[in-house]
Amino acid sequence: MIAFIQILGMLINVLVMLVIIQFIIGLLFAFNVINQGNQFVVQIYNSINSLLEPVLSPIRRILPQTGALDFSPLVLILGLNALMIILNNAV
Template identity: 60%
Template sequence: MTGLVALYQIIDLLTSALVMLIIIQFIIGLLFAFNVVSQSNDFLMAFYNSINRFLDPILRPIRNMLPNTGAIDFSPLVLIIVLQIIMIVLGSIIF
């Protein structure tokens, strides 16, 4: 049983890290969109592009299922909600 709890804690840690990356991507995207930070900032642009390369394979299937909403991308929100639902279900099964 302690092995399952340890596995749950590892999955919870990875899920939390993924949610943080999604939030960081969102915030940097807003900073670029409202010209708070210039896109010519090489460090921030490289960081943003690397996060996008990491998250795009995860978010692309969700984007394909959602209707086109124009400039607003709801796929990060859907991913966060799905991850939280998975963690609740796993937690209820293990505990």
């Protein structure tokens, strides 16, 4: 059981890192640090978006509209950390 929780924790950490990478690349695009003509970075960003969209879209439907700000990645990270705390305390 402990090994299962450790593997789940590792997967949660990878998911959190993907959310952070998506956020950073989005900021770099928004402030024109990285040109959107750079196909390599655009493909990485699109790949991460395709992985995270099934997880983030239900959160976006629940949260109220805040205009240009998207709080769904923050809610996802907080929820995953809460899940890890619950699983670690269950063991």
